Amino acid sequence: MRKSGNHLRxxxxxxxxxxxxxxxxxxYDRQLDDVFKMQDEIAEAVVKALKVSxxxxxxxxxxxxxxxxxxxxxxxxxxxxxxxTSEDTLKAYADLQQAVSLDPKFALAWATLAEVLSQDNVxxxxxxKHVDSTSxxxxxxxxxxxxxxxxxxxxxxxxxxxxIKLGPDLAESHAAMGDVLASDDWDWTAADAEFKRAxxxxxxxxxxxxxxxxxxxxxxxxxxxxxxxxxxxxxxxxGKAIRVIGWxxxxxxxxxxxxxxxxxxxxxxPTANNVHFEYATVLLARxxxxxxxxEFEREPHTAFREVGLxxxxxxxxxxxxxxxxxxxxxxxxxxAMAYQIAYIYASRKDLDRAFYWLERAYRQHxxxxxxxxxxxxxRNLGRDPRYRALLxxxxxxx
Numbered sequence: 255m256r257k258s259g260n261h262l263r264x265x266x267x268x269x270x271x272x273x274x275x276x277x278x279x280x281x282y283d284r285q286l287d288d289v290f291k292m293q294d295e296i297a298e299a300v301v302k303a304l305k306v307s308x309x310x311x312x313x314x315x316x317x318x319x320x321x322x323x324x325x326x327x328x329x330x331x332x333x334x335x336x337x338x339t340s341e342d343t344l345k346a347y348a349d350l351q352q353a354v355s356l357d358p359k360f361a362l363a364w365a366t367l368a369e370v371l372s373q374d375n376v377x378x379x380x381x382x383k384h385v386d387s388t389s390x391x392x393x394x395x396x397x398x399x400x401x402x403x404x405x406x407x408x409x410x411x412x413x414x415x416x417x418i419k420l421g422p423d424l425a426e427s428h429a430a431m432g433d434v435l436a437s438d439d440w441d442w443t444a445a446d447a448e449f450k451r452a453x454x455x456x457x458x459x460x461x462x463x464x465x466x467x468x469x470x471x472x473x474x475x476x477x478x479x480x481x482x483x484x485x486x487x488x489x490x491x492x493g494k495a496i497r498v499i500g501w502x503x504x505x506x507x508x509x510x511x512x513x514x515x516x517x518x519x520x521x522x523x524p525t526a527n528n529v530h531f532e533y534a535t536v537l538l539a540r541x542x543x544x545x546x547x548x549e550f551e552r553e554p555h556t557a558f559r560e561v562g563l564x565x566x567x568x569x570x571x572x573x574x575x576x577x578x579x580x581x582x583x584x585x586x587x588x589x590a591m592a593y594q595i596a597y598i599y600a601s602r603k604d605l606d607r608a609f610y611w612l613e614r615a616y617r618q619h620x621x622x623x624x625x626x627x628x629x630x631x632x633r634n635l636g637r638d639p640r641y642r643a644l645l646x647x648x649x650x651x652x
Contacts, residue, residue, distance in 0.1 A: 260286045266296050289322060318421070319353075319360040327353040328363045335370065338494070338526030340555065343376045361421030364413045368430035371410035372437045374621035375527050375555065378406045399589040400618035407438045407619070425456035429465050437621055440649050442473055460490035467498050472624050474651055476506050496522065497532070504536055505628045512536045531558040534566065539630060543569035557587050561594040565601055588614070593622030597631045608632070609640045616647060623648055 256263045261283070268278040280299055284292045319325050331346035331353070347370050353363040370376075382405040414434045417427040432448035435441045449466040456462055463486040471479030480502040487495035500515030516533040523529055534549035547566035553559035561583045567576035580598055587595065596611035615623055626632060627650045635641045645652050 257286070262286050262289060262292070264292065264296065266300065268300065286322060290318075290320065290325075318362045318424075319357045321357040321360070324353040324356040324360050324363065327356070328360070328366065331363075331366060331370075335366070336493070338523045338529070340376050340527055343370060343373060344380060346370055347381065359420055361417050361424050362426055364420065365417035365424065365426035365430035368410045368414035368417060369433055371406050371413060372433040374403055374406070374437070375558075376406075378402050382406060382409075403619060407434075410434050411438055423455065425452040425459055425462055428452040428455065429462045432465060432469070436469060436624065440624075442469065442649060445469060446473065458489060460486045460493050460495065463489060464493070464495050464498055467495075467502070471498070471502050471505065471628060472650075474627055476502055476628065480506075492522065494523075497529070500532065500536075504532075504539070505630055507630075509536060509540050513540065525554050527555040528553070528558050530554070531562050534562055535631065538565060538569055557591050558594070561587060561591045561598070564598050568598070568601060589618065592618055593620045600632050600635060603634060605635060605638055605640075608635060609638070609644075612644060616644065626650060 255265075262285070263281065263283050265279065265281045267276065269276055280296075282292055282296060319328075327349040331349040334342040334346035334349070347367070350363050350367040350370065354360055354367065357363070371378075379399070379402050382402050411434045414427070414430040417424070417430050421427045428448045429452040432445045432452065435445035435448060439445075446466075446469050449462070449469055452459075452462045453466055463482055467479045467482035467486060469479075470476075470482060480499065483495050483498040483502060486493065487499060489495075496515055497519045500512050500519055503509075503512035503515055513533075513536050516529070516536055519526075519529050520533060530549045530553035534546040534553070537543075537546035537549060543566050547563070547570065550559055550562035550566050553562060560579070564576045564579040564583060567573075567579055576598075580595075583591070583595060583598075592611050592615035596608045596615065599605075599607035599611060612623075612626070626648060627645060632641070642652050
């Protein structure tokens, strides 16, 4: 592809991978404002050249917006989201907001905006108003995180509804609605149906395949989830599938495989939120507390780092350090990390305190609760009647 001023030339080629034989080529010269029409033409030409049909339907249209600047912003946002850090996600949010401002009918941008807003490990206090008017930083506590998260969820729902309205046959629209139904309503059945519909519409989309993997694992269908996650990895080897694969392996007790997958996650996304925390929990399960402590200390997300440290200190027998770290974590992150704070007390077999923090997470609508049914950190709670009662409240299968 070459660009000169407002002129774009694209040369498409089809070459056999096994012997390098050149099968077909075509060159397209267009003005840049026709780029979306050109995408359609190229797609149709390739399909005809291969003498196959796509799902026995006409080639899908690539024309989702006529505004090239909005499309560029969308592509930039998708690249930022893949990095997995809070800062990059906030930048992606800004890009998507600008994209839908430039083209309010850009369904794909609305869908991606809903996907972004459904993430609860992002400092949304920088976007939405909070009761405490003092300045907030990444390392400082937020006293009204639950109300801020509620605003983010409401914005996510609005964006998903707009995506469905504008693109009812767009796979990303249904995936966005699935994100909202899961994170906002805890309506797992409806969310699962939306993700399945999205996969039917676009079976080759790795992000959508991965969303289906996530919900399958959370609902206890771990084998199905791992199968979908591995399919997503084949569809996009450099995507986030490796993190979901590692999660599925961890919850199923395949710790050697989980360790390898989570190490690979760090190699791919060393600065992403939670990757070192996730690796550390596997190391704890393997009985390697010193290595786990080192990983918790490397975690770039302040809240996950400070909530993880007491787990390692306890495992190392450093009770005084653990108590001090717990006090600090509770003071700073009670309104943002209740689910992970419950880890600490579950590992100490202090079930009353563990359920106190899980109930607090429930009141705050903590996104971590989606994992409750299959999370290895809470296996020792399973026989307590409060555990089943909480699953019922969350509408998770018992």
